[in-house]
Amino acid sequence: MMKFAIIFIQIIVLYGIYLIGEEIRTLFRLPLPGSIIGFLLLFTALMLKIYPLRWIESGAHFLLAFLSLYFIPATVGAMEYGEVFTGKGVWLIAIVLVSTLITMAVSGLLSQWASRSADQRRGS
Amino acid sequence: MDVVLLSLLFAGMTITAYLLLNSLYFKYRWTLLTPVLTTTTIIIILLLLFDVSYEQYMLGGQWIGSFLGPAVVALAVPLYKQRDLLIQNLWPVALGVISGAFVGMASGLLLAKTFRFSEELILTVLPKSLTSPVAMQLADGFGGIPSLAAVFVMVAGFSGVIFGSWLMKLLGIDSPIGRGIGLGSSAHGLGTAMAFEYGPEDGSMSSVAMTLCAVVGSFLGPALVWLFF
Numbered sequence: 001m002m003k004f005a006i007i008f009i010q011i012i013v014l015y016g017i018y019l020i021g022e023e024i025r026t027l028f029r030l031p032l033p034g035s036i037i038g039f040l041l042l043f044t045a046l047m048l049k050i051y052p053l054r055w056i057e058s059g060a061h062f063l064l065a066f067l068s069l070y071f072i073p074a075t076v077g078a079m080e081y082g083e084v085f086t087g088k089g090v091w092l093i094a095i096v097l098v099s100t101l102i103t104m105a106v107s108g109l110l111s112q113w114a115s116r117s118a119d120q121r122r123g124s
Numbered sequence: 125m126d127v128v129l130l131s132l133l134f135a136g137m138t139i140t141a142y143l144l145l146n147s148l149y150f151k152y153r154w155t156l157l158t159p160v161l162t163t164t165t166i167i168i169i170l171l172l173l174f175d176v177s178y179e180q181y182m183l184g185g186q187w188i189g190s191f192l193g194p195a196v197v198a199l200a201v202p203l204y205k206q207r208d209l210l211i212q213n214l215w216p217v218a219l220g221v222i223s224g225a226f227v228g229m230a231s232g233l234l235l236a237k238t239f240r241f242s243e244e245l246i247l248t249v250l251p252k253s254l255t256s257p258v259a260m261q262l263a264d265g266f267g268g269i270p271s272l273a274a275v276f277v278m279v280a281g282f283s284g285v286i287f288g289s290w291l292m293k294l295l296g297i298d299s300p301i302g303r304g305i306g307l308g309s310s311a312h313g314l315g316t317a318m319a320f321e322y323g324p325e326d327g328s329m330s331s332v333a334m335t336l337c338a339v340v341g342s343f344l345g346p347a348l349v350w351l352f353f
Contacts, residue, residue, distance in 0.1 A: 073185030077271025108306025111220025
């Protein structure tokens, strides 16, 4: 029971950080999503040891365990855009496919090259 | 029927279907059984069958959707726990993530522009290599269509999972860092699940790359939109 209370409170804290992020976004008219601002706030607070990990860890794990649930209501909205994929829109699927593979190739090759050249410099 | 009751029904229906299909996925671990895909399909079929509009469904759906923002904030926790891996590999991670976030957005934008798609659709495709919750919020901010953005995110994920192992073999990407960052930067959550099948180091790298790409993409995306539109 205690464990659930802790998870519940920590989720409320996460919600609070998100709302702070949204508030900052509106206040400074930033193009960043409020959730990313909240993410950066929490990450910075954890790194600087301002906020201890154990005060947020179980809530975050619980919330992330069901991450894909939260965007299902949005993906269901695709039912209203069926006509996009009839006709020319089908090409968008091919575009996304090609673009995804280019992205994987570039980021995979560059990071592998960078890590190997770093290893060589270290002499290993 | 009462609005509150109807909302509860739709929210309950979504959660129940998700939990059932999620356990089905964990039983067989087959990519096509990814819970977002199966749950979405079943709910769309149910709504069409009972002649319920999306607007009515969202009375309950929005309750569930409201967890998206806090969930993105929560991503800071797994990233923080992998900070040692991140710091040890700072240069390869930074290079892979920044190039991945940039190429992911720019290539989609240029291809869609070449094929003369409407501005609204281009802005919807733009964040497709980022994790869904962030991609949807970005698409919304750009003036794209968030629910379609989530569909393109899924298409990107499936493309990466289906062709990833072939492509990486072809290009000689055979280290945990190369595979993990390649998959995480291009195919986000689905790619990360696949990276874990290569090994725990691939998986951790992929999840670090996925999270950092979402952050970098949130800065780069608006800049690209400002440049091109």
